[in-house]
Amino acid sequence: MIPNEIAPVGQLWQAIRREAEGVLANDPVFGAALSSAILDQPDFGGALSHQIGARLGKTPADRARFAELARDAVRCSPDLIDAASRDLQSIAIHDPATMMLLPPLLNFKGYVALQTWRVSNWLWRQSRNDLALLLQSLSADQLQISIHPAASIGTSVFLDHATGIIIGAFAVIGDEVTILQNVTIGRKHSEPDRAPKIGRGVLLSAGSTILGNVTVGDFAKIGAGAVVEHNVPPGCTAVGVPARLTNCPEASVPA
Structure with missing residues (x-):
């Protein structure tokens, strides 16, 4: 749970890890998935990249490839992590269905689709248009959300009950x-x-x-x-x- 304000990324990551450790203590069956998604990750960027790969990839090789692509993007453009942090905290602050950070990070496909768009938009701005459009296509197929890489989207944005969204x-x-x-x-x-x-x-x-x-x-x-x-x-x-x-x-x- 976070206060009613936007915290720095480092503070956000510590809060996510505390939530994950609490869930693991209460539900060991969930432990393996939670460890790979959160506890084995070095930082928020790593956890976010893992989620993008896990949602888009159909095979282990695909999941690893898309996760690495997301890691490259956030390493080259740290503002992607700041935007992702604001998006996540905004959900926890404003959505009455959750006051935690872990559930939207792990389970809200609208959140992952929005961060996938942020990576595709970064690729688009690097003139890597074909790869950007591939991410859009995968998001449409796997998450039922299609956002063109050339769109422009601010921060603290919430795609709620996200199915069938086209931008x-x-x-x-x-x-x-x-x-x-x-x-x-x-x-x-x-x-x-x-x-x-x-x-x-x-x-x-x-x-x-x-x-x-x-x-x-x-x-x-x-x-x-x-x-x-x-x-x-x-x-x-x-x-x-x-x-x-x-x-x-x-x-x-x-x-």
Whole structure:
């Protein structure tokens, strides 16, 4: 359990290890898997890389190869670890279903898919596009989450109940965004170079679709099943098909 604030990565890792040691003491049957995933790892980056390999690889050789790829990425780009730390702690702080760090790290496929995207995005920025797209494909196959490597995603992001999430190329997603299952964020065929921009603290509810050159303002909420093709001002709620605005702050309501 962590306090209601973002801790440094080193402190996070110690908290994860303490949780793992407590689980091992209470449930020795879980010990072998827990040791390889956490207790045998040198640091948070090692544990995270192990999880990416374990989730994406179908064979031991594949799992080792993808884990090593993730290790290379976090060694070359330490900001990936900082982002992964913020994502994980945000789940423990804000998700009422868990107040611990270990369960989302080991069992929340949305968390692993997001960190897989961070590695693929790093590869994309290194012009290793084919390998980046391979990771996207594997994430779609194994985790049912497809995030294009050319998307842009902030930190403290939570993919909750993460199944059927699609985030297209060039989409921009801000910090502290929560995305539920079966959400699509993508371009229109008539605007192939324009993708949605999702502001800070936005909630995208289950089954919602955001399409085209639209902006969803900070702390807006998109209702379940809504189809958004026009801008949503900050703080507003958009519901329905096509989406209409409701519960807007007074400043967002036209005169």
